[in-house]
Amino acid sequence: xxxxxxxxxxxxxxxxxxxxxxxxxxxxxxxxxxxxxxxxxxxxxxxxxxxxxxxxxxxxxxxxxxxxxxxxxxxxxxxxxxxxxxxxxxxxxxxxxxxxxxxxxxxxxxxxxxxxxxxxxxxxxxxxxxxxxxxxxxxxxxxxxxxxxxxxxxxxxxxxxxxxxxxxxxxxxxxxxxxxxxxxxxxxxxxxxxxxxxxxxxxxxxxxxxxxxxxxxxxxxxxxx
Amino acid sequence: xxxxxxxxxxxxxxxxxxxxxxxxxxxxxxxxxxxxxxxxxxxxxxxxxxxxxxxxxxxxxxxxxxxxxxxxxxxxxxxxxxxxxxxxxxxxxxxxxxxxxxxxxxxxxxxxxxxxxxxxxxxxxxxxxxxxxxxxxxxxxxxxxxxxxxxxxxxxxxxxxxxxxxxxxxxxxxxxxxxxxxxxxxxxxxxxxxxxxxxx
Numbered sequence: 049x050x051x052x053x054x055x056x057x058x059x060x061x062x063x064x065x066x067x068x069x070x071x072x073x074x075x076x077x078x079x080x081x082x083x084x085x086x087x088x089x090x091x092x093x094x095x096x097x098x099x100x101x102x103x104x105x106x107x108x109x110x111x112x113x114x115x116x117x118x119x120x121x122x123x124x125x126x127x128x129x130x131x132x133x134x135x136x137x138x139x140x141x142x143x144x145x146x147x148x149x150x151x152x153x154x155x156x157x158x159x160x161x162x163x164x165x166x167x168x169x170x171x172x173x174x175x176x177x178x179x180x181x182x183x184x185x186x187x188x189x190x191x192x193x194x195x196x197x198x199x200x201x202x203x204x205x206x207x208x209x210x211x212x213x214x215x216x217x218x219x220x221x222x223x224x225x226x227x228x229x230x231x232x233x234x235x236x237x238x239x240x241x242x243x244x245x246x247x248x249x250x251x252x253x254x255x256x257x258x259x260x261x262x263x264x265x266x267x268x269x270x271x272x273x
Numbered sequence: 274x275x276x277x278x279x280x281x282x283x284x285x286x287x288x289x290x291x292x293x294x295x296x297x298x299x300x301x302x303x304x305x306x307x308x309x310x311x312x313x314x315x316x317x318x319x320x321x322x323x324x325x326x327x328x329x330x331x332x333x334x335x336x337x338x339x340x341x342x343x344x345x346x347x348x349x350x351x352x353x354x355x356x357x358x359x360x361x362x363x364x365x366x367x368x369x370x371x372x373x374x375x376x377x378x379x380x381x382x383x384x385x386x387x388x389x390x391x392x393x394x395x396x397x398x399x400x401x402x403x404x405x406x407x408x409x410x411x412x413x414x415x416x417x418x419x420x421x422x423x424x425x426x427x428x429x430x431x432x433x434x435x436x437x438x439x440x441x442x443x444x445x446x447x448x449x450x451x452x453x454x455x456x457x458x459x460x461x462x463x464x465x466x467x468x469x470x471x472x473x
Contacts, residue, residue, distance in 0.1 A: 098463055118469065126467040133460040136468065138278045138418050142385045150469030155386050178278040180421045194468065 049109060049201050049230065050074045051095055051124075056104035058090050058253075065090045067253045068104070073232065079241035079261065080234045081268055082250035091250065092206045092234045096124040108202070122151055125195035125229075129207040131187035132180075140166065140182070140190055141175035147198045158197075165197040166190075169223075185216050192223065205233045209240060238265045279384050284328045286382040291391035294379050301375055305368045311360065314367040321375050328382050338377040339370065341424035344443055346370060380417055389414055408471070426453055 051073040058066040066087045082088045093099040094106045097113035097120050106113045108120045125147075128134045137143040144162035145155075153161065166172050169189035174182070179190060188208075195203055205224065209217035221240050224231055233240065241247055247264035249257035249272070257267040281287075286294070308314060325335060346366055353362035380388070392410035400406050430446040430453065439445065465471060 093463075096467060098467055117466075121467060121469050128460070128464060128467075130460070132422075133457070134464045134468075136415065136418060136461065136465055136470075138385060142279075146470075147468045149386075176279070176281060178421070180418070180425075198469070 051202065051232075052105075052107045053091075053094070054105045054107075056094065056101045056106055058087075058094065058099060059102040064253050066094075066101075069253075069255055070104075071248065071255065071258070073230075075245040076230050077244040077246075078230075078232045079238075079244045079247040079264075080232065080250065081236055081238055081241070081247060081264070083236065083272055085252075086250040087253040088234045088250050089206055092126070092204050092232065095202070095204050095232065096121050096126050098126065118151070122198060123201045125198055125200035125203040127191055127195055127203060127205045127208060129210050131184070131191040131211075134191040134194065135179045135187065138178060138180075139175065140171060140177050140179050143179045143190060144171075144193050144197050147194055151198065161197040161199070162193075165193040168196065169193050184211070185219070188212065188216070188220060189223075196227075200229060202230045202232065203227065205231065205235075207235055208233060209235065209237055238268065241265065278381070280328075280330060280334070280381045282329045282382065284382065286324065286328045286378065289382075291383050291387040292394065294383060295388075295391055295395065298375060298379050302372055305372055309361075309364050311363060311367065314364065314371065318367060318371045318374075321371055321378065325374065325378055328378060330378070330381055334381070335374065335377075339373060341420060341427075342369075342373060385414055411470070422457070423454065426450055426457065429453075 051071075053069050053071040056066060056069045057064060069091065080088045080091060090099055094101060094113065095108065097106075097117040100114050108123050111120050111123075113120050135143050137146050141159070141162055144166050145158040148158035148161045149155070163172065163175075166175065169192065171186065171189060171193060174186070179187070182190060208220050208224065212220060217237075217240075224233065225243060233244075235241070241261050244261045247257075247259065247261045248255055249264050249268045251272055256271075257264045259267070305314070305317060322335075346369055349369065350362045350366045353365045389407075389410050392413055393406045396404060396406040396409050399409075427443070427446070427450050430450040431443055433449070434440075434446050
């Protein structure tokens with residue numbers, strides 16, 4: 049199970065957001081750090097085809113994100129910074145079942161997947177509630193449950209704790225640590241990457257450090273902050 | 274409970290097929306827009322409220338559905354009053370309010386999946402013109418999810434103006450509200466794709 053970037057460049061209008069990035073991800077816990085505008089969110093979005101490379105190739109298990117977007121998104125779940133943006137259906141149960149339904153599962157199959165995912169986050173008692181009326185922490189849990197209902201091999205988190213208070217941020221990171229999936233966390237909160245196997249530092253659209261967390265974080269703190 | 278969310282129950286409306294309910298709503302919309310008899314509109318309004326009660330829905334739930342549209346309804350009433358007079362304005366107000374409540378009644382008593390299936394079947398004849406029935410059905414259902422979202426963005430835009438010393442007039446808040454909605458819509462569409470909808 050690998051994710052590969054081959055000489056990837058992403059250009060928005062006249063600006064290169066990522067420049068000639070080549071990487072291979074196979075570890076279970078990978079962090080991506082960098083300042084605002086460094087290209088880390090674009091790198092995250094490339095992984096499940098939300099953004100396509102201007103040149104180069106991104107593949108997940110040899111599936112090109114450009115040609116096999118839907119198949120790639122089955123394997124790579126994406127958790128957005130703002131859980132409100134991820135909720136697309138009126139009730140909790142319907143929202144959790146949305147991904148499996150969109151990927152072609154029948155209504156009972158999708159409901160079973162959704163039930164199992166909601167149970168993991170103690171949301172079973174809220175299935176009929178309006179998703180929009182949940183608290184911030186509950187919405188975050190629902191967003192993750194909706195991704196887990198697809199049973200992806202990888203989950204990409206884009207700034208998962210930016211909108212949370214310290215208590216909820218700790219809880220979110222504990223949840224992420226326990227996930228059986230391979231995880232890529234994009235953040236500028238370096239303290240969240242404890243126990244990770246690899247950290248990539250981006251600056252101005254290029255990979256400037258790719259190392260063990262303690263070395264990469266030291267580089268980031270000393271050079272870029 | 275929030276706008277358009279399915280409310281489980283065993284009422285006759287809950288048991289009615291989703292296709293039948295949607296056809297009834299369409300016929301209801303045509304009838305309400307064709308009549309300008311105020312007494313008849315009032316009678317129709319009362320029957321919708323009786324149906325609301327029979328479906329086991331509450332009055333606070335009714336308020337939740339109508340409240341986000343209050344400004345729009347009042348603005349339309351004002352416009353019609355100036356352009357065409359009181360009775361025409363009252364006709365517009367009653368027709369729209371009744372229609373909103375009837376639509377809410379249908380969505381509160383119909384599961385989203387059942388609604389999607391019925392709409393997809395209903396839109397099938399249009400596939401010959403290039404319409405993707407499933408996508409169009411989803412867009413219609415998704416609009417229900419957006420009502421509280423749009424309402425929240427509007428409230429925040431007005432609050433932002435209030436916090437900076439402006440008055441309660443909602444009209445100047447429209448521009449920042451529309452700009453933010455466009456930005457948020459981009460994020461929502463990205464989330465739809467990330468979760469498997471649409472793009473191949």
